[in-house]
Amino acid sequence: MRLGYFAMPLHPLGKTWQTTLAEDRAAVILADRLGFHDAFIGEHLTDAHENVTNSLVFLATLIAETTSIRLGTGTTNLSHMHPALVAANSSMFDHLSDGRFILGVSPGALKSDAEALGILDEDRNRMFGEAIDVITAIWERDAPYDIDLPDNRFKVSTRRTMDPDMGVGSLHKPLQQPRPEIVGTVVAPFSKGVVAMGAKDFHPLSANFLLPQWVATHWPNYVQGKESVGAVADPADWRIARTVFVADTHEEAVAYGRDSEQSPYRFYYRQMLTKMRKLGRVELFKHDRAEPDDAVTLERVLQDMVIVGTPDEVAEQLVAFRDTVGDFGELVYAGLDWVDEGLARRSMELMAEKVMPAVDAVPAAGAPA
Incomplete structure (x- = not known):
């Protein structure tokens, strides 16, 4: 099983922007040294806690500081810019990184970002679907493109201005062919978006703040999407994020990972629970959708969501988690x-x-020993 890294990232108020950006960069550099397969960094424009405004710009500062880790936007919010810009900038990044780029995509969920960009009343999920179709079309086609997909607001053509002798009118292709890997973060139980991912050969990344029973709903939908186009789903393409803290002693792990008022894990889930209550999505943390909202407490969320312990304890919990949700890559x-x-x-x-290594030593349920 591969090991990846994902950061939204979320910091408490009071730290300077320069300090938090340096810390986030240091984490990816460490992940590269430790052999992590990839690192995804999220982005928001107007969130004081999640203060990477453009994940592609942030990751560009890490190309020369890392050697093998793949660098993924986690995510590029496709409602925020024209898809031709995403396609062109991603292609350049892919070349700069020597083919280590992963395009992580999402609609862009933060309403204050949308208001700042003047798209608060737009259907951002629809904009997302339209944008991704245009990005892949740009990478598949040659100039002058003439991309005019039905019911799609984004039209791309250079027919009127293309001049091959002058070298103008073409958008650059990525280094990886036919395109870089495209990954979509999945944040909802029974997500229908995962069906579309399977059909389009995008790969799902299940969010770290979902209970195991909700994570388990993603794989059948991905299989359905693959089967709809006559393809076979490969568990190696499924990424699952988890909130984990490992320490040399059990006591240290529980304190820093859950119980201490200074715990960054407690801070993170306090913020997430507050956000989900305001958004009316607290059911993400419910053991059963019929539960009343007040059954969801911070202490229970921490118990459910944060895997803490010594290496042996954490490995045991991750093996149990894998047995619950199924095999993944x-x-x-x-x-x-x-x-x-x-x-x-x-x-x-x-x-x-x-x-x-301890997790890998235990065969996945249903796999040959």
């Missing part, structure tokens, strides 16, 4: 604020060097 480690840099670094080291 990559465990994505959720990166949080470094309240204690030493403990944060040690957790990533133990994850790569102790936990993953």
Whole structure:
């Protein structure tokens, strides 16, 4: 099983922007040194806690600082810019990174971002679908393109201005052919978007803040999408993010990973629970959809969502999780604020060097021994 890294990233108020950006960069550099397969970084324009405004720009600063880790937008919010810009900028990044680019995509969920861009009243999910079709069409076709898909607001052509002798009118292709891997983050139980991912050969990344029973609903939908186009779904293409903290002692793991008021994990899920209550999506944390909202407490969410312990304890919990949701190709480690840099670094080291080898030593349920 591969090991990946994902950060929204989410920081407490009070740290300077320069400090948090440097910390987030250091985490990806460490992940590269430890052999993580890839790193995804999220983006928001107007969130004081999640303060990477453009994941592609952020990741560009890491190309020369890393050697093998694949660098993924986590995600590029496709309602925020014209798809021709996404296609062209992603292609350049793919060349700059020597083919280490992954395009992570989503509609862009933050309403204040949408208001700032003047698209608050737009159907951003529809804009997302339209944009991704245009991006893949640009990569598949040659100039002058003439992309005019039915009911799609984005039209792309250079027919009127193309001049091959002058070298103008063509958008650059990515280094990876036929295109870079495209990954979509899945944040809802029974997501129908996963069906579309399967049909389009995009790969799902199940969010770290979903209960195991909701994560398990994603794979059947991905299989359905693959079957709709006569393809076979490969579990290696499924990424699942989890919130994990590993320490050398059980007591240290529980304190920093869950119980201490200074715990970045407690801070993260306090923020997430507050957001989901305001958005009317607290059911993400419910054991049963019929539960009343007040049954969902911070303490229960922490117990449900944060995997903590020594390397052996964490490996045991991850094997049990895999048995619940089914086999998958990559465990994505959720990166949080470094309240204690030493403990944060040690957790990533133990994850790569102790936990993953122990998980890999246990065959997945249903797999040959």
